[in-house]
Amino acid sequence: MKAAVLYPNDGLPIYTDFTEPAIRNNRELLVFVKAVAIKHLDKSRAAGKHYSSDDAKETGRVIGGDGVCLLDDGTRVYGMGVSGMLAEKAVIEKHRMVLIPRGLDDSTAAALPNAVIGAAMGLRFKANIQPGDNVLINGATGFTGRVAVQIAKYYGAKKVIVTGRNPQSLKELLALGADEIISLKQTDEQFIAQLKEAYSASPVDIIIDYLWGHTAEMILASLKGNGSFTHKTRYVSVGSITGDVIQLSAANLRSVDLQLTGSGLGSWSKGQVGQLFTEILPEMFQLAADRKLKVDTVEVSLKDIASLWNVDVPDGKRLVVTI
Secondary structure, three states: OEEEEEOOOOOOOEEEEOOOOOOOOOOEEEEEEEEEEEOHHHHHHHOOOOOOOOOOOOOOEEOOOEEEEEOOOOOEEEEEEOOOOOEOEEEEEEEEEEEOOOOOOHHHHHHHHHHHHHHHHHHHHHOOOOOOOEEEEEOOOOHHHHHHHHHHHHOOOOEEEEEEOOHHHHHHHHHOOOOEEEEOOOOHHHHHHHHHHHHHHOOOOEEEEOOOHHHHHHHHHHHOOOOOOOOOEEEEEOOOOOOOOOOOOHHHHHOOOEEEEEOOOOOOOHHHHHHHHHHHHHHHHHHHHOOOOOOEEEEEEHHHHHHHOOOOOOOOEEEEEEO
16 A cells, blocks of 8 residues: 655655555454644654653554544545555554534545544643633634634633734634634733733633743743732643743742643543543534534645655645545
């Protein structure tokens, strides 16, 4: 079969022939792959830089962790791969697949799950979002951030405040449900002042952070109290695009009613992951099929994987490989 294969010490995957994967037990299925989204997670894992990455292997391996597939009877499903997914065939886990509703195209179905995981899991299971909550999304102009804005509103957020660097992308978020935008291109003092002004108008219940780094330091500093009662804030770290380490003062933690947690692989319970496949993803797929959840994708061909692996995708869009 044809596949996108990464060999040790090679920086880019290549399009080549590779051995067809085999089923190892009755919990697995061999499927025909139709579409796979290329995500930061895939690239980090392939480079061995993600905390969930496998140890380097001596032989080549097919990359890609999930995608849209066809079962033997032609049923379309989204599945998580046991084998690499950027190939004509793959092995998936039976209990980690979701039927794709009619009316939802392959590219959208392939692109959506990772963003749903990066948004809904944090909002529901880490932040315990409730109708009427006010939500701040740090770094909302990317693909997952855009989905997070829409899901937060769907879950009942009263107000959604977003941050980002691209002025045009920030304005586009207003059409997706955002209520207020805060530019990251300001000085630190201006950024913190605008945050405090936003908090005074509508105390923030939830912060979903896709950036971490210095912006997280400023957001946390803007919450710092002075010894009086403070509003409870649930801060959820989902990504660390601008830096993996921050400085956080103990006084900052002690002076505010703050819940600081993370949402990612390893942080959810088995029951919560089960809900992802039985409840959350089916619901979000249907919303997308009904045009109530909007995403933008850029389709490319598997044979062009080497030249497209490091391509710059327009802000807010997801690269999807079709097979």
